[in-house]
Amino acid sequence: MNEKIAIATVGMVFLLMVSIASASMLTYYGKAIGIAEVSEPTFYAYPESIEDHRLYKLGINEPSSTSDEISFIDSEFIGFTTDSLGIASFYPATYSFHIKAKVESPPRNLSLELQIHDSSGNLQNEICKAKVTVDSSEYKTYEASCSADSLALAESDSFYWRVEGLTTASVDYSVMIDGDMRIKVEALG
Amino acid sequence: MRRIIPIALTIAFLLLTPSLVSAWWYRDIEVEKDISESLIAGSTDSIIVTFKNPKKRMGSLIAKLNVTESTGDYSVWLGDFEVRAVLKSTSMYPGNVYNISEMTCKEKENGTFYCFNLTDIRKIKCIDLDGRKICFTKTKASYIVLPKSTNELTFHITFNPALIPSDYTFEVGLFNELRVPRIKDPVENTTQADVPTLFDTSEVDTLLWITTNENQSLSVDVILYEFVIEEEYAPVDLIPIKFVGIDANNTKNITSVDIRIYYNETEMPAWVDESSLRLYHYDDSSEDPEEWGWKSVANSGVNAEENYVWATLDHLSLFGIFGSSSREVVYVPGPTTYLPGGVVYRDATQNVTEEEEKIVNITVEVPAEAVCGNGYCESGETCSNCPEDCSCPVGQECVDDVCTSVLTTTTTIPAPIGITGRFVAFVSNPLYATILALTVIAIASAVFRFKFLPRMRRKRK
Structure with missing residues (x-):
């Protein structure tokens, strides 16, 4: 009789263990957990023009695999635009511009400005701007940065990178659009 | 000891049975590909989960993806992630036919997505017509898992370019119920004729006072659903x-x-007006399934101080708490942008040149407009200004826009957590479950070692 009780005790313990272990699975068939560290995006310039010869594509996170040279004079500017971002806000950040440029009569200043445009291409907000001095008639990479507070956008808005000569005289600038021409975002705080 | 064993066996059986019935359908659940450890906002990544359906019948699948910010410094907002899911279900029968189902993923709360592929398969109601049993089908279900199949579920997760840089945790859960029950726990009590008797189902956030016309022993089953996908009927x-x-x-x-159904304010989207919460019942009494749907309960209201919705019912069925929005989004010219849960104002002093300045359509929030007499107690309506929609229950009167009890007796309300609920929560915690299991093993070993083993040895001698 005692042996039976002992066997029953062991059986009871086994059943309790199995039942307790499975009780936490009442609603789930399975559970998987993973952790990802998310970093800021980078916007890359693409040589493919949109609409006209002065507007080009600005892609997210994917560098351009092709390259092309674009020239313009002081009375003109070129722009790079993203698709609609589908976001309502953007955190305070520093925007670092990387551009490969040359000018026929150095030194000359180039204005680099990040803007918010609506779906029709109209300016909604100037985010921030920086200036680089192009000091060579051969291609060199220049870097500049600016910071902005948090942004409010409509979901159809896009980022627009405006590159413009700051000299009054008619000077020819050239920009090499390749996988290195980009805006790197770094969150503030 | 002889008394304890049957009790322990009963507890073990009660715990084990629902686990076996409900949890062991899909098997060999494995993460084939986890989320990448390092990602860039604006990019897309995937999680792949595989599992098997050992049953010889189709299986339903609802996948839940919950994304939270790991450090606690930020919140996940609606729209921070876009999720779509694809299930490839491959039959293990000869021929290995497969079916690929695109699943719709809806963000129910901030960062919580439910993915499913609804089809009209499931029967919901059977009626007896001239001795024949006729069943209607209306409720949709996500039956996409082939019988005897291996399955590959892929979540494609796109990170919003404006996602705040940080660590994010991704948790995947698989369900097969169209509604996801939190706890299922019948409560028994005996009523006295014409006296409201409390059935404490507080472990599912609910208290019931049932009145019968004669003394009766009742078993009441209350199931709290975490989520109902049948949004088309809302x-x-x-x-x-x-x-x-x-x-x-x-x-x-x-x-x-x-x-009384208790709620937590965190369960509500920020834009829901708490005072508009009311109880609705799912009316499927008609023989025509097209007429089924949610109907407001006549005597229903909300106690916003103690966070519960109350109602007086004349029947039992599926009930839902619904509320109306405290504001709605309209398009007006102006420098304001509506965000879920808050308002962000643009800097009005920003430098915009004259020729570029123009009126643009930007959203702004305004108070939602209530319609008295439409059967819904909406934001802005009270028992004073719209008794048609916000009537007070029997035994209460409207005083200063609030339904107030006219009874002089007081009732002590138990906290909305019962002993059973606490026990289930306790044993469901892996840490406590392990401690409990080890304790039981230790006690059983001690009993066996010091009580039964000496006896067995003496008996052998």
Whole structure:
């Protein structure tokens, strides 16, 4: 009789263990957990023009695999635009511009400005701007940065990178659009 | 000892049975590909989960993806992630036919996505017509898992370019119920004729006072649903908060049921007006399934101080708490942008040149407009200014826009957590479960070592 009780005790313990272990699975068939560290995006310039010869594509996170040279004079500017971002806000950040440029009569200043445009291409907000001095008639990479507070956008808005000569005289600038021409975002705080 | 063993066996059986029935359908659940450890906002990544369906019948699948910010410094906002899911279900029968199902993923709360592929398969109601049993099919279900199949579920997760840089945790859960029950726990009590008797189902956030016309022993089953996918049946312009299904073993003598369903303010989207919360019942009494849907309960209201919705019922069924939005989004010219849960104002002093300045359509929030007499107690309506929609229950009167009890007696309300709920929560915690299991093993070993083993040895001698 005692042996039976002992066997029953062991059986009871086994059943309790199995039942307790499975009780936490009442609603789930399975559970998987993973952790990802998310970093800021980078916007890359693409040589493919949109609409006209002065507007080009600005892609997210994917560098351009092709390259092309674009020239313009002081009375003109070129722009790079993203698709609609589908976001309502953007955190305070520093925007670092990387551009490969040359000018026929150095030194000359180039204005680099990040803007918010609506779906029709109209300016909604100037985010921030920086200036680089192009000091060579051969291609060199220049870097500049600016910071902005948090942004409010409509979901159809896009980022627009405006590159413009700051000299009054008619000077020819050239920009090499390749996988290195980009805006790197770094969150503030 | 002989008394303890049957009790322990009963507890083990009670715990084990629902686990075996409900949890062991899909098997060999494995993460084939986890989320990448390092990602860039604006990019897309995937999680792949594989599992098997050992059953010889189709299986339903609802996948839940919950994304939270790991450090606690930020919140996940609606729209921070876009999720779509694809299930490839491959039959293990010869020929290995496969089916690929694109699943719709809806963000129910901030960062919580439910993915499913609804089809009209499931029967919901059977009626007896001239001795013949006729069943209607209306409820949709996500039956996409082939019988005897291996399955590959892929979540494609796109990170919003504006996602705040940080660590994010991704948790995947698989369900097969169209509604996801939190706890299922029948409660028994005996009523006295014409006296409201409390059935404490607080472990599912609900208290019931049932009145019968004669003394009766009742078993009441209340199921709290975490999420109901049948959003197509939600009343127009109302936002679903939570749902309970109530049933009893015998409803014949029930004359009335006073119900309180407790809610947590965190369960509500920020834009829901708490004072508009009311109880609705799912009316499927008609023989025409097209007429089924949510109907407001006549005597229903909310106690915003103690966070419960109350109602007086004349029947038991599926009930839902719905509320109306405290504001709506309209397009007006102006420098304001509506965000979920808050308003962000643009800098009005920003430098915009004259020729570029123009009126643009930007959203702004305004108070939602209530319509008195539409059967819904909406934001801005009270029992004073719209008694048609916000009537007070029997025994209460409207004082200063609030339904106030006219009874002089007081009732002590138990906290909305019961002993059973605490026990289930306790044993469901892996840490406590391990401690409990080890304790039981230690006690059993001690009993065996010091009580039975010496006896067995003496007996052998």
